[in-house]
Amino acid sequence: MSLRIDAVILAGGQARRMGGQDKGLVELIGKPMIEHAIDRIRPQVKEILINANRNQSRYALYSDTVFGDDDSGFLGPLAGMVAAMGKTQADLLLVVPCDCPCLPTDLVPRLKAAMDAADADVAVASDGEYEQPVVMLLKPSLRDSMKAFLDAGERKIDFWYAKHKVAVESFADQPNAFVNVNTPEQVEQLTQALTQ
Ligand SMILES: Nc1nc2c(ncn2[C@@H]2O[C@H](COP(=O)(O)OP(=O)(O)OP(=O)(O)O)[C@@H](O)[C@H]2O)c(=O)[nH]1
Numbered sequence: 190m191s192l193r194i195d196a197v198i199l200a201g202g203q204a205r206r207m208g209g210q211d212k213g214l215v216e217l218i219g220k221p222m223i224e225h226a227i228d229r230i231r232p233q234v235k236e237i238l239i240n241a242n243r244n245q246s247r248y249a250l251y252s253d254t255v256f257g258d259d260d261s262g263f264l265g266p267l268a269g270m271v272a273a274m275g276k277t278q279a280d281l282l283l284v285v286p287c288d289c290p291c292l293p294t295d296l297v298p299r300l301k302a303a304m305d306a307a308d309a310d311v312a313v314a315s316d317g318e319y320e321q322p323v324v325m326l327l328k329p330s331l332r333d334s335m336k337a338f339l340d341a342g343e344r345k346i347d348f349w350y351a352k353h354k355v356a357v358e359s360f361a362d363q364p365n366a367f368v369n370v371n372t373p374e375q376v377e378q379l380t381q382a383l384t385q
């Protein structure tokens with residue numbers, strides 16, 4: 190029996206650097222950023238879940254499973270992950286943000302291979318230099334651990350996964366894979382880079 194792997198796209202932040210717009214719905218070369226993330230991830234997983242705290246009816250165009258954080262206080266990405274781990278039926282859950290439109294097309298197989306090789310509970314992507322803590326593959330059974338961490342007032346994802354057996358997979362071979370679009374200027378820059 191093969192493992193089931195789902196993905197959650199995190200689109201639940203306030204996007205303050207984007208002027209408070211809903212970042213997943215901000216357009217980049219003719220389509221909302223969430224569509225870029227979906228295009229990258231769709232072939233790699235069974236189901237895509239979307240975590241959003243606003244505009245849920247628009248996000249429902251892309252997924253049958255759209256949900257907000259359990260706490261309305263914008264506690265950060267961990268809140269979206271905890272909610273997602275409670276929704277998925279999968280054996281493994283890929284977490285990605287809505288603001289990385291150029292994610293690797295081989296993200297899941299490589300994270301899974303790294304996880305298996307190290308017998309790890311969490312596999313985190315790296316760009317070769319920095320870990321990308323909102324890009325990881327994890328076991329949904331870790332929900333209680335993450336919820337306890339969040340409930341204790343902790344917010345930093347890397348501190349959470351440091352408590353578990355972690356594998357890090359480098360995507361240094363794809364230097365632009367984790368380009369992160371947080372501001373209108375970065376939308377402009379990436380538009381220029383992609384249309385040159
Ligand atoms: N569910 C959920 N996701 C969040 C929350 N805060 C940030 N995220 C998500 O985490 C990812 C990375 O966060 P940022 O790039 O800092 O996004 P952000 O917090 O919306 O943006 P800024 O307000 O400009 O920092 C994005 O996919 C966000 O949607 C939150 O409170 N809840």
Ligand SMILES: [Mg+2]
Pocket residue numbers: 286288369370371
């Ligand atoms: Mg960001």
